[in-house]
Amino acid sequence: xxxxxxxxxxxxxxxxxxxxxxxxxxxxxxxxxxxxxxxxxxxxxxxxxxxxxxxxxxxxxxxxxxxxxxxxxxxxxxxxxxxxxxxxxxxxxxxxxxxxxxxxxxxxxxxxxxxxxxxxxxxxxxxxxxxxxxxxxxxxxxxxxxxxxxxxxxxxxxxxxxxxxxxxxxxxxxxxxxxxxxxxxxxxxxxxxxxxxxxxxxxxxxxxxxxxxxxxxxxxxxxxxxxxxxxxxxxxxxxxxxxxxxxxxxxxxxxxxxxxxxxxxxxxxxxxxxxxxxxxxxxxxxxxxxxxxxxxxxxxxxxxxxxxxxxxxxxxxxxxxxxxxxxxxxxxxxxxxxxxxxxxxxxxxxxxxxxxxxxxxxxxxxxxxxxxxxxxxxxxxxxxxxxxxxxxxxxxxxxxxxxxxxxxxxxxxxxxxxxxxxxxxxxxxxxxxxxxxxxxxxxxxxxxxxxxxxxxxxxxxxx
Numbered sequence: 003x004x005x006x007x008x009x010x011x012x013x014x015x016x017x018x019x020x021x022x023x024x025x026x027x028x029x030x031x032x033x034x035x036x037x038x039x040x041x042x043x044x045x046x047x048x049x050x051x052x053x054x055x056x057x058x059x060x061x062x063x064x065x066x067x068x069x070x071x072x073x074x075x076x077x078x079x080x081x082x083x084x085x086x087x088x089x090x091x092x093x094x095x096x097x098x099x100x101x102x103x104x105x106x107x108x109x110x111x112x113x114x115x116x117x118x119x120x121x122x123x124x125x126x127x128x129x130x131x132x133x134x135x136x137x138x139x140x141x142x143x144x145x146x147x148x149x150x151x152x153x154x155x156x157x158x159x160x161x162x163x164x165x166x167x168x169x170x171x172x173x174x175x176x177x178x179x180x181x182x183x184x185x186x187x188x189x190x191x192x193x194x195x196x197x198x199x200x201x202x203x204x205x206x207x208x209x210x211x212x213x214x215x216x217x218x219x220x221x222x223x224x225x226x227x228x229x230x231x232x233x234x235x236x237x238x239x240x241x242x243x244x245x246x247x248x249x250x251x252x253x254x255x256x257x258x259x260x261x262x263x264x265x266x267x268x269x270x271x272x273x274x275x276x277x278x279x280x281x282x283x284x285x286x287x288x289x290x291x292x293x294x295x296x297x298x299x300x301x302x303x304x305x306x307x308x309x310x311x312x313x314x315x316x317x318x319x320x321x322x323x324x325x326x327x328x329x330x331x332x333x334x335x336x337x338x339x340x341x342x343x344x345x346x347x348x349x350x351x352x353x354x355x356x357x358x359x360x361x362x363x364x365x366x367x368x369x370x371x372x373x374x375x376x377x378x379x380x381x382x383x384x385x386x387x388x389x390x391x392x393x394x395x396x397x398x399x400x401x402x403x404x405x406x407x408x409x410x411x412x413x414x415x416x417x418x419x420x421x422x423x424x425x426x427x428x429x430x431x432x433x434x435x436x437x438x439x440x441x442x443x444x445x446x447x448x449x450x451x452x453x454x455x456x457x458x459x460x461x462x463x464x465x
Contacts, residue, residue, distance in 0.1 A: 035260035068340035074204030079216025089189030122295035153289035163293035220253035243415035251375035301391035325448035328407035
């Protein structure tokens with residue numbers, strides 16, 4: 003089994019006597035199976051638990067309100083868990099690297115422990131922190147915790163990253179997984195106050211989607227799902243109207259749940275194998291992003307695409323007014339709940355790229371603005387998989403939105419829930435309503451003819 007590892011770019015040192023250590027929380031907002039937290043408090047050493055609210059998370063014209071709300075709930079829950087163990091969460095706001103170093107200096111800490119991460123955003127922050135730490139003679143120690151199997155552990159024979167999922171999955175399934183880390187019993191540390199009401203800058207809780215942030219809620223949801231709904235996951239996971247999905251993605255994104263703990267718990271369930279495979283997809287995309295951080299904004303495989311500029315089509319897609327019921331249902335769920343079923347994500351993404359000929363980055367950005375579980379690796383690389391510019395070996399894969407609706411929402415339950423103007427339309431007409439039915443219901447005609455649009459896309463990509 004793998005043990006907690008240190009970044010090879012930093013020297014090893016033994017715990018520094020009674021000098022406190024800093025445990026910096028990032029995407030590991032939990033006390034269960036948290037290698038960075040355990041390492042910081044090794045041998046009963048005083049520990050300062052720190053979260054820095056990076057100003058960049060709050061900037062921009064469209065900050066991700068739902069994700070920030072979930073973050074606030076998760077931080078409050080984490081603070082409660084730490085206080086029950088004699089500690090507490092220190093929250094700072096500002097430049098992330100500078101605030102971490104300033105906090106370490108304030109308490110005389112010589113070690114800074116945190117979970118390793120792999121997006122361009124995270125890598126940039128690590129580099130800034132390590133550059134400053136050299137000057138202050140602090141040691142930065144990175145640990146696993148964001149993935150089931152960290153990217154550095156698995157590598158194909160020729161080096162680099164795995165570009166195809168199936169061989170990665172074979173290696174991942176047989177790899178030695180690290181040991182689960184125990185929950186710290188005591189976390190006493192220096193008395194250090196947070197800034198005044200920093201959590202108040204995050205949006206207040208509304209519970210509009212039923213997904214409440216935090217480790218406590220996440221562990222409760224995991225337990226409830228494994229006690230029943232997982233039994234129907236294999237057969238029902240592609241059907242948007244069924245409550246077969248785990249709804250754990252937001253908890254995994256911010257580390258309110260340990261991916262390793264979730265994978266182990268699911269693997270012990272007779273019906274959990276398909277779900278464990280989805281966790282492997284998450285790790286697969288993480289290792290792609292670790293090797294190619296630019297894939298968050300650039301095509302992993304450049305197909306030489308020339309994208310259309312059609313604001314009206316984009317607006318219709320964003321507002322769920324394309325005239326394709328399954329596409330519109332997915333887009334309305336996204337805006338209404340901050341969540342979208344995975345099958346609907348694939349269909350709406352395919353429609354934007356291959357029917358409307360719009361850049362996948364526009365769609366990925368729109369998803370990230372609304373999704374509670376918006377994760378750079380999973381979101382961007384799933385978008386690229388669908389667009390044919392990512393790891394999918396079939397760049398011309400097309401999802402027909404009408405056929406997808408007939409296959410995965412045969413009763414129309416999902417469409418009726420979100421496209422309410424079609425609620426009373428007979429099932430036989432629901433997936434592609436005739437023009438007179440559309441006029442009567444106030445539902446738009448299709449903004450493109452699917453087969454013609456796809457033929458144009460294929461011709462453009464082939465040229």
